[in-house]
Amino acid sequence: MWNLISPLSDTLDFVKPASRPEACPFSRNGYKRKLPAFETASCPRAFRLPPPILEVDFRLVCNFSDTLAVGPSTTGLGKRNWIRLDGGQFNGTWGSGLVVPGGHSEETVESDLNTHVETHHLLQTDDGAFIEVHMDGWRTVGVGQQGSLEKQCTKDCTGSIDPADLDMRLYVYLQTGHERYRALNTAMWVASGAMLGDRIVYDAYRVL
Numbered sequence: 692m693w694n695l696i697s698p699l700s701d702t703l704d705f706v707k708p709a710s711r712p713e714a715c716p717f718s719r720n721g722y723k724r725k726l727p728a729f730e731t732a733s734c735p736r737a738f739r740l741p742p743p744i745l746e747v748d749f750r751l752v753c754n755f756s757d758t759l760a761v762g763p764s765t766t767g768l769g770k771r772n773w774i775r776l777d778g779g780q781f782n783g784t785w786g787s788g789l790v791v792p793g794g795h796s797e798e799t800v801e802s803d804l805n806t807h808v809e810t811h812h813l814l815q816t817d818d819g820a821f822i823e824v825h826m827d828g829w830r831t832v833g834v835g836q837q838g839s840l841e842k843q844c845t846k847d848c849t850g851s852i853d854p855a856d857l858d859m860r861l862y863v864y865l866q867t868g869h870e871r872y873r874a875l876n877t878a879m880w881v882a883s884g885a886m887l888g889d890r891i892v893y894d895a896y897r898v899l
Contacts, residue, residue, distance in 0.1 A: 748880060748897040749783025751824070753790050753812065755889045769801040779890070781814055785872065788816040796891075806830040808861065808884075820869035826882060826893070828861030859884035863895050 756775035764771050774797075779790035796810040812824040863880035867873065879898040884891060 744899040745881070745896040746899060747894060749781055749785070749895050751779065751781040751790065751812070751814075751893045751895065753779035753794070753891050753893075755891070756792075764799045769799040769807075772798040772800065774798065776810075776812065783895075785875065786816045786818070786820075788814055791815050791821075805832075808859070810861075816872070818871070820867060820872055822865055822867040822869070822872060822875065825864045825866075826861040827864075828859065828882070828884075830857060830859045830884075832857045854883070854885040857885075861893070863893075 754777045756777040759773045759775075761771045761773050763769070773795060776790070776792070776794040776796060778792035781787060781790060791813040794810065794812040796808060798809075799807040801807075806829065808826070808828055808830055810824075810826040812826075814822040814824060816822065861882045861884060863882045865875040865878065865880070867875055880895045881898065882893045882895040884893045886892075
């Protein structure tokens with residue numbers, strides 16, 4: 692059995708996805724493209740802003756309970772699923788503990804199988820603090836990789852998906868009233884996710 696929440700001081704294996712056709716110029720490798728240079732009287736070209744830095748901050752592993760198909764979305768652009776979450780574990784630079792059972796994930800699956808994902812978790816740290824986690828993002832693939840999303844979208848969600856075959860990127864927000872962890876309320880994260888059998892794994896990166 693894999694140890695999915697080993698201390699972050701250990702080396703984590705981050706898979707570099709294989710190259711594949713791009714669906715649009717802003718997908719996956721868009722960050723490598725440079726913005727066109729511009730200069731105005733109020734913003735000289737020499738004025739540079741420091742770029743954000745990402746640092747791996749915590750891993751969250753959550754177990755699925757079951758998936759309910761709840762009908763079409765209010766916009767009519769996709770079908771909605773409600774996935775009940777049955778607890779899990781997390782480990783990070785600021786603490787570790789359990790994912791409290793009772794969370795859920797909402798999915799809107801569009802006709803091309805690209806899926807909007809919104810999740811809600813409640814963490815309980817080893818020292819008893821409660822931290823709310825809200826994630827919001829998309830599960831997508833490039834052109835010619837629809838088979839990965841078809842497998843991902845099966846009702847029982849039992850198939851493991853190679854992280855190199857699909858993108859799951861989310862914004863992450865944490866909220867707590869516990870004094871020790873209050874600094875989490877104003878921090879920012881982005882996350883990468885992947886399914887592993889009946890579990891989903893998230894690696895969250897703090898934006899510095």
